[in-house]
Amino acid sequence: MEINLYLLLALLITLLVIGYLLAKLHRVRGQLSLIKDALMDIKNGNLNRRVLARESDLTNQICYDINEIAMSSQSRLIRQKQSEQAYKRLMTSLSHDVKTPLASLVGYLEAVESKMVTGAEQEEYIRVATEKAHHLKDFVTALFEWVKLDAGEQIFHFELCDLNELSRNIMADWVPLLENHNLSYEIEIPETEYMTRVDTTAYTRILNNLLQNILTHSDARQVSLTITETEQQAKIIMADNGKGISAADLPHIFERMYQCDHSRSAKGNGLGLSIAKELVSVHKGSITATSDPGAGTTFTIIFPKAL
């Protein structure tokens, strides 16, 4: 009797174990069929497909690994697609930004050639046409510079130099231009030496582009450049008291071809700030903008000190 009871108990336990194993087996089979479906889908190019697994699943590590592989291929593919799209956008903008000024340039020259205008007016037409041609030339130059930067083909020459001295020299070249535009200026650069490793051409370009941007777009009456430095970094602040940038436009100003004036009038080319940002990031620095519409805009560049 006693033995029978033990046997019955043993049988019960065995059945339970078998039941448990069968349940596990069933779950694993279900998972395997899910994995099979997902792998087929991923093989067919759907890199967004994920296999979900619970913490208790025997197959969870396999599922997580599949997901990781799909995810990393997906992000690579998307990066590639994004650069293709950027290129397409560039081509559309290019055809637009060159077409309109070129058409009007041709219009002036045709008028001169066909003798529609004479004398002083003819002179004036030629002057306008030349101005437009120069503007186009600047645009194309800036565009090529951008493309070279974007493609990573630009070669930089980093050298140790005094950032304060360099900034003073750049501003000295700007003073006559600012005065011509009736802009008052305030320049605060420390008298001390601040040696850091920069590409001088690129650095000059950054300041030039920011100033040019103020000149072309801000309608400001005053600009200021303030440089402060610590052991770790140099902070360059360029501020104006112009019309400012609206909150809707502000997040996009560093994007290539973005212009706050959406009708794309003849002013500017939408490349200056974008180039400046690229050049700052080449120096492992950062550039940000804050603006108070109606009261002005402040650009802040931070360069880590490099020796």
Place this chain on the structure above:
Amino acid sequence: MSDYLIETKQLTKIYGEQAAVKNIDLHVKRGRIYGLLGRNGAGKTTTMKMLLGLTQPTSGEVKIWRKTLRGNEKKLLPRIGSLIESPGFYPNLTATENLRIFATLRGVPNRHAIKDALDLVGLPYKDKKLFSQYSLGMKQRLAIALAVMHDPELLILDEPINGLDPIGIAEVRSFIRELCDARGKTILISSHILSEISLLADDVGIIDHGTLLEEESLAELEQKSSKHIHFTVSNTSQAARVLERDFQENHFSVLDDHNIQLYNLTLPIGKIVTAFVANGLEVSEAHSCEESLEDYFKRVTGGEGIA
């Protein structure tokens, strides 16, 4: 791969006598954001519920990934993330504990899924705060975290910005955009706010009184509703010159040799045409387009408009 990730055919839902949704043919493209726009009670939520199998359609069919939803729910639904009304969270548990319950039930794509989801919506991981102590905005964020936790290929979000403050709205908007652009997700969102849809969606479906009135890409809609004066002339170069010289106008763009668009609507079309003709140009077409996106929606929905 088919172009449409979600396709419905003649989808209809009748509650008693009332038809909530009538013969809707919805087409959601892979890798894009589709905005379902309609006033309260237009049938947006009912449509989304049918897409998720939460309510059975009276007639018609839902196809997701080219498979009929009915009968394939177990395979299809785990690949979708959704936010419809408010999900049932336990008030006496924290956000992390709530998500852990769902993770155990549904499975997750990797070991750090809960943390990732909370990071994405800006909620703290392993915080001690109970769900019942959360503000409306935080509850909404948690609901979004739940929708994205299993890294689904398709997201169906019903009014995702409900209850969020302006900063929260901007954050949610930018991460929805990010999910689509940087991770290739397909997203269907609904809203009764026109500006919200126009800021976010790639494709727009306008739903009113249970009927889908219009389905179009936002780019096409914007093209249709851009404000400009269009001229078709014999020589756009000359037209450009005339505009600049005679009207001091440079807000225009030359589309090709014969088509030019002007963005300043205050200019007198008649005078411009006269000036064109006086300069030896043939003008074959001149018209102004000045319907705003809002005007367009008013017209489509029969004059009542959308807030």
